[in-house]
Amino acid sequence: MSKYKLTYMNFRARAEAARMLFFMKGVEFEDIIIEDGTWLDVKHTFPLGQIPVLEVDDVIITQTRPLTRYLGREFGYYGETNLEAAQIDSIMDVCDDIHVAAQPIYKYDGAGMAGEFDAKKYEVENAEVLKEYREVIVPGFLSQLQTLFLMNKNDDGYFVGKEITIADLYYFATFDYVEIYKKDMFAGFPKMAALYKKIMAHDKVAEYLKKTDYGNNPMDQYK
Ligand SMILES: N[C@@H](CCC(=O)N[C@@H](CS)C(=O)NCC(=O)O)C(=O)O
Numbered sequence: 001m002s003k004y005k006l007t008y009m010n011f012r013a014r015a016e017a018a019r020m021l022f023f024m025k026g027v028e029f030e031d032i033i034i035e036d037g038t039w040l041d042v043k044h045t046f047p048l049g050q051i052p053v054l055e056v057d058d059v060i061i062t063q064t065r066p067l068t069r070y071l072g073r074e075f076g077y078y079g080e081t082n083l084e085a086a087q088i089d090s091i092m093d094v095c096d097d098i099h100v101a102a103q104p105i106y107k108y109d110g111a112g113m114a115g116e117f118d119a120k121k122y123e124v125e126n127a128e129v130l131k132e133y134r135e136v137i138v139p140g141f142l143s144q145l146q147t148l149f150l151m152n153k154n155d156d157g158y159f160v161g162k163e164i165t166i167a168d169l170y171y172f173a174t175f176d177y178v179e180i181y182k183k184d185m186f187a188g189f190p191k192m193a194a195l196y197k198k199i200m201a202h203d204k205v206a207e208y209l210k211k212t213d214y215g216n217n218p219m220d221q222y223k
Pocket residue numbers: 013014043049050051052062063064065109110113
């Protein structure tokens with residue numbers, strides 16, 4: 001059995017699908033949390049100066065989607081066929097576009113991870129960018145995700161197929177983060193809301209959510 005170490009921060013966002021996969025498969029891993037205010041001291045120790053990072057024995061995997069896909073493939077959550085894996089990839093890539101499009105918002109990371117984040121000041125200073133994110137960017141990507149969901153003709157199932165996959169976990173983790181900025185995130189997208197609820201109600205996911213409370217996200221002040 002390989003030895004796994006996953007490094008990220010004390011909230012869900014990018015590393016969460018990987019953490020969920022370990023839990024769902026019942027595989028032990030070292031969950032390394034970068035504490036608030038310490039990021040700039042350790043940034044240089046990561047190959048790309050970014051997290052999450054997954055170590056599998058002595059191999060380091062950088063970038064969220066590759067490490068999530070690696071675990072999905074290892075643990076059996078990456079579809080039944082190569083074609084399903086490609087459909088899963090499309091969904092994960094749209095979710096990642098949401099993270100990338102929010103990069104002007106994520107600039108809080110540097111300050112937040114260095115322990116200097118002031119949410120109220122941030123909300124005032126970034127009112128325009130936050131408004132665009134809430135009113136244009138999120139609905140635009142939800143519309144893309146809904147198109148993919150409908151194309152898969154799987155209305156009563158998950159994103160792809162009848163079983164939960166990394167597409168669902170990544171979707172959950174992405175929108176859990178979006179929710180920090182946008183309360184009514186599924187307005188106008190009832191099917192996407194229903195899918196989100198279905199994922200959260202999956203027995204292993206529900207069990208996982210009960211036991212995880214990061215409780216220390218500076219952006220919680222928006223909730
Ligand atoms: N493309 C990378 C982006 C990773 C990324 O931007 N991570 C953020 C945290 S969510 C980070 O490390 N920010 C700190 C920094 O860049 O100094 C991925 O998908 O993993």
